[in-house]
Amino acid sequence: MARIAGSSGPRTEEAIRRAGLQLLYTHGYAAMSLRQLAAEVGIQQGSLYNYFRNKQEFLFDLIRTHMQDLHAALDAALLREGSAAERLQRFVEFHVAYHIERPQQVFICYSELRSLEPDNLEVIVAMRRDYERKLGAILDLGRETGEFQLADTRMGTLAILAMLSGICNWYRPDGRLSTDAVQAIFTGMVLALARGEGEAAVQAPPAPLTRLAARLR
Amino acid sequence: MARIAGSSGPRTEEAIRRAGLQLLYTHGYAAMSLRQLAAEVGIQQGSLYNYFRNKQEFLFDLIRTHMQDLHAALDAALLREGSAAERLQRFVEFHVAYHIERPQQVFICYSELRSLEPDNLEVIVAMRRDYERKLGAILDLGRETGEFQLADTRMGTLAILAMLSGICNWYRPDGRLSTDAVQAIFTGMVLALARGEGEAAVQAPPAPLTRLAARLR
Numbered sequence: 001m002a003r004i005a006g007s008s009g010p011r012t013e014e015a016i017r018r019a020g021l022q023l024l025y026t027h028g029y030a031a032m033s034l035r036q037l038a039a040e041v042g043i044q045q046g047s048l049y050n051y052f053r054n055k056q057e058f059l060f061d062l063i064r065t066h067m068q069d070l071h072a073a074l075d076a077a078l079l080r081e082g083s084a085a086e087r088l089q090r091f092v093e094f095h096v097a098y099h100i101e102r103p104q105q106v107f108i109c110y111s112e113l114r115s116l117e118p119d120n121l122e123v124i125v126a127m128r129r130d131y132e133r134k135l136g137a138i139l140d141l142g143r144e145t146g147e148f149q150l151a152d153t154r155m156g157t158l159a160i161l162a163m164l165s166g167i168c169n170w171y172r173p174d175g176r177l178s179t180d181a182v183q184a185i186f187t188g189m190v191l192a193l194a195r196g197e198g199e200a201a202v203q204a205p206p207a208p209l210t211r212l213a214a215r216l217r
Numbered sequence: 218m219a220r221i222a223g224s225s226g227p228r229t230e231e232a233i234r235r236a237g238l239q240l241l242y243t244h245g246y247a248a249m250s251l252r253q254l255a256a257e258v259g260i261q262q263g264s265l266y267n268y269f270r271n272k273q274e275f276l277f278d279l280i281r282t283h284m285q286d287l288h289a290a291l292d293a294a295l296l297r298e299g300s301a302a303e304r305l306q307r308f309v310e311f312h313v314a315y316h317i318e319r320p321q322q323v324f325i326c327y328s329e330l331r332s333l334e335p336d337n338l339e340v341i342v343a344m345r346r347d348y349e350r351k352l353g354a355i356l357d358l359g360r361e362t363g364e365f366q367l368a369d370t371r372m373g374t375l376a377i378l379a380m381l382s383g384i385c386n387w388y389r390p391d392g393r394l395s396t397d398a399v400q401a402i403f404t405g406m407v408l409a410l411a412r413g414e415g416e417a418a419v420q421a422p423p424a425p426l427t428r429l430a431a432r433l434r
Contacts, residue, residue: 026331030248110386111328114243149409155394155402158387159380166379169327177372185372189410192366196409 013051015041020058025104029059029115059112060120066105067127073098074134084142085191091135092187095164100179103168110165132157139194148194160190230268232258237275242321246276246332276329277337283322284344290315291351301359302408308352309404312381317396320385327382349374356411365411377407 019040023032034055038045052058077094079087099106109124116124136157142148150156164186171182236257240249251272255262269275294311296304316323326341333341353374359365367373381403388399 027247028245030244107328111324151405152402155399156406158383159403159406162383162386163376163380166375166383169379170375182372185369186376188368189373189376189413192413193406193410196406196413 009050012041012043012047016048016051016058017062020062021104021108024059024062024108024112029055029112056115056117056120059115060117060124062105063109063112063116063124064127066102066109067124067131070098071127071131074131078134084138084145084147085195087138088142088191088194089187091138092160092164092190093183095161096167096183096186097179099165099168100171100182103171106165106168132161135160142194149196150194156194160193163189226267229258229260229264233265233268233275234279237279238321238325241276241279241325241329246272246329273332273334273337276332277334277341279322280326280329280333280341281344283319283326284341284348287315288344288348291348295351301355301362301364302412304355305359305408305411306404308355309377309381309407310400312378313384313400313403314396316382316385317388317399320388323382323385349378352377359411366413367411373411377410380406 016037020032020037023037023040032055034048035045037058038048052061074091074094077090079090113121113124136153139148139150139153139156143150143153167182167186171177173179177185233254237249237254240254240257249272251265252262254275255265269278291308291311294307296307330338330341353370356365356367356370356373360367360370365373384399384403388394390396394402
């Protein structure tokens with residue numbers, strides 16, 4: 001959002017962002033109204049237009065800012081040297097710590113992709129691809145050094161990101177496990193996934209399951 | 218939904234379900250109107266009440282039916298004997314094949330949990346827990362037989378389900394990989410994750426990343 005002059009501008013902008021995030025999380029983009037948003041912040045609806053032109057721009061800005069911050073934080077955290085396993089461990093610890101504190105943003109960045117207009121969607125998809133590429137580069141390095149045995153690093157990238165981001169769906173700060181414990185357990189699982197050869201238990205499965213599932217549909 | 222007598226009942230019910238799924242996927246629960254739904258199906262809005270009492274009941278029924286069908290299909294597919302690795306392989310193949318064909322249902326069952334009223338949410342959460350338990354039992358078996366070395370089978374269950382269900386977000390039937398290829402690659406990764414000891418590359422990470430991420434926030 002464009003910052004405006006004056007002392008209350010940045011504070012109001014932050015209040016709009018926080019209230020908007022909560023409304024998007026509770027009701028979804030299509031059902032959220034700018035009237036509601038203004039009321040939550042305690043300003044006139046017309047004042048919102050000092051910060052963004054319309055609801056689409058608000059959503060786009062929220063998601064883009066999240067992705068920009070995520071990239072900046074990752075770039076600061078990534079190891080520039082060391083083994084692929086060390087770099088992967090660092091990536092996992094970073095991704096878990098960063099996302100576990102932002103479950104609402106993670107939810108919206110996923111569930112409201114459908115609400116972005118095509119040009120905006122293209123920008124966000126490119127930023128996500130770029131994030132995926134940074135993990136993919138670590139997996140490729142591990143294949144080159146022989147540390148990792150992944151059959152397909154692209155699938156490996158998507159699998160690892162899904163399992164790590166999924167933590168946001170169930171993690172509770174007051175639950176059984178601390179963030180550190182979750183980081184350690186997921187680091188172990190991701191390293192095992194990347195290192196293991198993962199030969200199938202049965203080469204030819206007893207039943208063609210794609211067809212089986214279709215029949216049971 | 219309650220089936221009504223007459224030849225067109227089941228066909229209309231199916232049409233309502235299909236149109237409702239599409240509307241929920243496109244606009245979300247809060248923004249979807251029953252007027253829209255009736256128009257899509259080509260019936261009067263009042264006729265919808267032959268099938269459900271209100272929008273909440275429609276959403277609940279849609280998600281519950283999905284979970285019931287999923288459980289029935291899983292129970293038919295699961296191996297009752299064999300090694301834990303064989304059973305896990307069968308689980309993965311089933312879960313991938315079943316979900317890859319229903320990306321809209323998977324999206325809604327996740328993104329619209331927030332829209333379920335408390336009593337309804339409780340029913341769905343119990344059904345999900347039950348599904349998780351079926352995978353958890355395979356992982357526990359593997360720990361008993363020594364096939365698997367997972368540090369925490371509950372975390373393992375959640376990690377595996379997240380990585381498998383995540384396939385729905387990117388899989389395209391006309392893409393680079395067939396369903397069979399995706400099943401094989403993910404089976405390999407899940408078995409590696411379950412079998413591997415996944416020792417951390419570095420026992421004490423160089424920087425406390427939770428605090429690092431918080432600082433960069």
